[in-house]
Amino acid sequence: MDNVNIKKLAKELNISTSTISRAFNGSHDINKDTKERILAFAKQHNFLPNHYASNLRDKKTKTLAVIIPEIANDFFSQAINGIEEVARKKGFYILLYRTDDVFEKEVSFVNYLNNGKVDGIIMSVSGEANDHNYLRQLESKNVPVVFFDRVYEDIDAAKVTTNDYESSFDATEHLLKTGCRRIAYLVVNKSISIGQVRMQGYMDALKKHNVPFDDELVIDCSNDEKVNYKILTKVLQEIKPDGIFSSVERLAFATYYVCNDLGIEIPKKLKIISFSSLGIAPLLSPALSTITQPAYEMGIKAANLLFEALEQKAAPSSNPKRHVILKSKLFIRKSSAGE
Amino acid sequence: MDNVNIKKLAKELNISTSTISRAFNGSHDINKDTKERILAFAKQHNFLPNHYASNLRDKKTKTLAVIIPEIANDFFSQAINGIEEVARKKGFYILLYRTDDVFEKEVSFVNYLNNGKVDGIIMSVSGEANDHNYLRQLESKNVPVVFFDRVYEDIDAAKVTTNDYESSFDATEHLLKTGCRRIAYLVVNKSISIGQVRMQGYMDALKKHNVPFDDELVIDCSNDEKVNYKILTKVLQEIKPDGIFSSVERLAFATYYVCNDLGIEIPKKLKIISFSSLGIAPLLSPALSTITQPAYEMGIKAANLLFEALEQKAAPSSNPKRHVILKSKLFIRKSSAGE
DNA sequence: TTGTAGGCGTTATCAA
DNA sequence: TTGATAACGCCTACAA
Numbered sequence: 168m169d170n171v172n173i174k175k176l177a178k179e180l181n182i183s184t185s186t187i188s189r190a191f192n193g194s195h196d197i198n199k200d201t202k203e204r205i206l207a208f209a210k211q212h213n214f215l216p217n218h219y220a221s222n223l224r225d226k227k228t229k230t231l232a233v234i235i236p237e238i239a240n241d242f243f244s245q246a247i248n249g250i251e252e253v254a255r256k257k258g259f260y261i262l263l264y265r266t267d268d269v270f271e272k273e274v275s276f277v278n279y280l281n282n283g284k285v286d287g288i289i290m291s292v293s294g295e296a297n298d299h300n301y302l303r304q305l306e307s308k309n310v311p312v313v314f315f316d317r318v319y320e321d322i323d324a325a326k327v328t329t330n331d332y333e334s335s336f337d338a339t340e341h342l343l344k345t346g347c348r349r350i351a352y353l354v355v356n357k358s359i360s361i362g363q364v365r366m367q368g369y370m371d372a373l374k375k376h377n378v379p380f381d382d383e384l385v386i387d388c389s390n391d392e393k394v395n396y397k398i399l400t401k402v403l404q405e406i407k408p409d410g411i412f413s414s415v416e417r418l419a420f421a422t423y424y425v426c427n428d429l430g431i432e433i434p435k436k437l438k439i440i441s442f443s444s445l446g447i448a449p450l451l452s453p454a455l456s457t458i459t460q461p462a463y464e465m466g467i468k469a470a471n472l473l474f475e476a477l478e479q480k481a482a483p484s485s486n487p488k489r490h491v492i493l494k495s496k497l498f499i500r501k502s503s504a505g506e
Numbered sequence: 507m508d509n510v511n512i513k514k515l516a517k518e519l520n521i522s523t524s525t526i527s528r529a530f531n532g533s534h535d536i537n538k539d540t541k542e543r544i545l546a547f548a549k550q551h552n553f554l555p556n557h558y559a560s561n562l563r564d565k566k567t568k569t570l571a572v573i574i575p576e577i578a579n580d581f582f583s584q585a586i587n588g589i590e591e592v593a594r595k596k597g598f599y600i601l602l603y604r605t606d607d608v609f610e611k612e613v614s615f616v617n618y619l620n621n622g623k624v625d626g627i628i629m630s631v632s633g634e635a636n637d638h639n640y641l642r643q644l645e646s647k648n649v650p651v652v653f654f655d656r657v658y659e660d661i662d663a664a665k666v667t668t669n670d671y672e673s674s675f676d677a678t679e680h681l682l683k684t685g686c687r688r689i690a691y692l693v694v695n696k697s698i699s700i701g702q703v704r705m706q707g708y709m710d711a712l713k714k715h716n717v718p719f720d721d722e723l724v725i726d727c728s729n730d731e732k733v734n735y736k737i738l739t740k741v742l743q744e745i746k747p748d749g750i751f752s753s754v755e756r757l758a759f760a761t762y763y764v765c766n767d768l769g770i771e772i773p774k775k776l777k778i779i780s781f782s783s784l785g786i787a788p789l790l791s792p793a794l795s796t797i798t799q800p801a802y803e804m805g806i807k808a809a810n811l812l813f814e815a816l817e818q819k820a821a822p823s824s825n826p827k828r829h830v831i832l833k834s835k836l837f838i839r840k841s842s843a844g845e
Numbered sequence: 846t847t848g849t850a851g852g853c854g855t856t857a858t859c860a861a
Numbered sequence: 862t863t864g865a866t867a868a869c870g871c872c873t874a875c876a877a
């Protein structure tokens with residue numbers, strides 16, 4: 168009996184398809200013995216109701232999409248862990264998509280999802296001042312979206328972020344207190360909201376301490392490691408900052424490499440602090456000071472918000488579109504130590 | 507016009523559903539103008555053929571499952587990148603599942619997939635001397651499986667691994683040449699095949715250099731960081747190895763932490779080398795010597811093998827079940843430097 | 846080049 | 862407690 172389906176099973180068992188269906192769907196309108204007999208026989212024949220057929224009937228996919236800029240990154244991989252955790256408990260599947268920070272990929276993938284492929288979407292975005300209609304179309308199809316970390320302000324969806332402004336302010340202030348006066352701000356994409364918020368914290372801390380803001384010290388980097396290496400080499404040689412506040416982990420690493428090669432001592436000649444979820448930051452040479460976001464918890468929270476929205480959809484009452492802000496932690500280590 | 511489907515579209519356009527279907531499936535049996543008119547109208551109404559309905563007809567899901575022990579790990583996240591890369595080009599979706607190295611989760615997830623949910627599976631396994639019938643059932647349903655890195659030898663599927671034996675041999679020999687005589691082998695699960703192969707390389711290198719194998723130096727660790735910390739503290743204090751060969755990145759990090767706390771100097775008092783895909787290994791204090799597997803390439807290769815199998819299924823001719831072995835690279839850094 | 850119609854495998858409704 | 866049946870949305874063989 169190849170390619171078992173509910174009909175063949177029904178024939179074999181001399182029973183109707185509906186009863187079999189009931190056996191699999193936890194219905195109580197079924198005799199216990201019948202149910203057991205069916206499940207045993209089904210197991211023996213390696214049968215499970217076809218997921219796609221069920222979906223077609225129910226319009227529930229039990230699947231959610233996770234769209235993120237990168238996977239090989241401690242922040243995002245920990246966030247995925249959190250999402251996975253929740254999804255698993257709910258019996259949901261996870262569809263993963265990586266945008267490489269390319270806005271067009273994000274758009275094209277979201278558009279693909281616009282056909283009932285998933286029940287909901289969790290994403291960390293890759294664009295900013297763009298046309299976000301592709302997301303509004305999802306709304307119109309009742310596919311809830313939850314943003315985490317990198318969000319679009321103009322889209323009315325649930326959001327999970329961290330207290331980026333405060334953290335940036337504190338980190339910058341910390342560098343100032345250790346004596347830095349020329350603090351470079353490293354960013355990958357100045358224009359995205361998260362880059363802007365973090366920069367605002369940086370600027371306000373400077374202001375508070377009467378250190379003039381210098382445009383030259385805002386270093387716009389790329390996604391290409393080699394390009395970043397060149398940019399940073401030039402910065403360290405020519406602009407000569409005495410402190411680095413990196414809004415992205417990757418750029419802190421690049422700075423370490425450049426310092427190694429140029430023989431610049433950290434923290435003696437240059438102090439560094441960075442947003443980073445790297446677990447082994449204490450093991451770096453020197454140990455890296457970090458602003459560490461609760462990546463795992465953010466994933467958990469984002470998933471929970473999504474499930475709230477999904478359950479709302481079933482029984483709408485309150486507004487599940489909330490903005491949750493979790494706190495990052497500042498870890499001061501050797502890389503930004505004072506004398 | 508809410509909940510657009512092919513029928514409503516047909517009515518609106520005064521055209522049959524088949525023609526619309528043709529417009530979306532690259533059929534050539536359709537007038538160019540008609541096609542354009544349909545696609546334009548569909549786009550305007552935000553319509554895309556329902557994925558689940560198409561699948562039900564075609565029995566093709568355009569989806570593949572990736573099952574791995576962990577996500578927040580440089581090796582696996584890079585491998586996912588490779589898989590994603592290939593899948594994207596083929597227009598496939600990726601369903602991600604993490605087992606946490608728990609065999610039961612692997613079994614239960616694979617069983618869930620046994621209902622036409624995916625076209626194929628790529629996995630790195632989490633068990634060993636177990637009953638693998640749950641995988642054989644997939645075979646019987648013609649769902650191809652490709653293993654990478656951690657494989658089940660007894661399952662006849664395509665496999666992608668690295669030259670673990672050689673690498674382990676070389677790494678151990680390297681430690682011996684720098685003067686180590688009491689080299690501890692750190693492993694998470696001795697019994698899984700990859701742990702065994704790596705250990706064999708270790709043992710054979712010892713033998714070649716006439717260093718007796720000491721069972722006490724094989725350290726079986728756990729998945730819990732705290733437990734590992736305790737185990738390793740005890741090992742370093744009581745068994746006092748002069749070299750560490752770690753089969754898993756995580757355990758090398760744990761060793762670093764313990765050495766920091768016990769004040770054991772690396773590499774002076776203890777030399778370390780580890781399997782690891784960590785990009786910033788050179789930035790550790792001291793820089794970590796690594797055996798680095800081509801994680802990304804392994805992902806690419808695994809995905810390619812899977813697609814070969816899928817295409818075979820369509821037109822069976824040769825046997826796509828192959829075993830590809832890629833080479834790891836040894837990077838000798840400060841952590842295992844001689845005097 | 847286009848249209849008609851049946852069926853993919855499941856489940857909910859209704860009737861028995 | 863069980864059974865018959867229609868419908869979910871799409872695609873393809875066949876007819877026109």
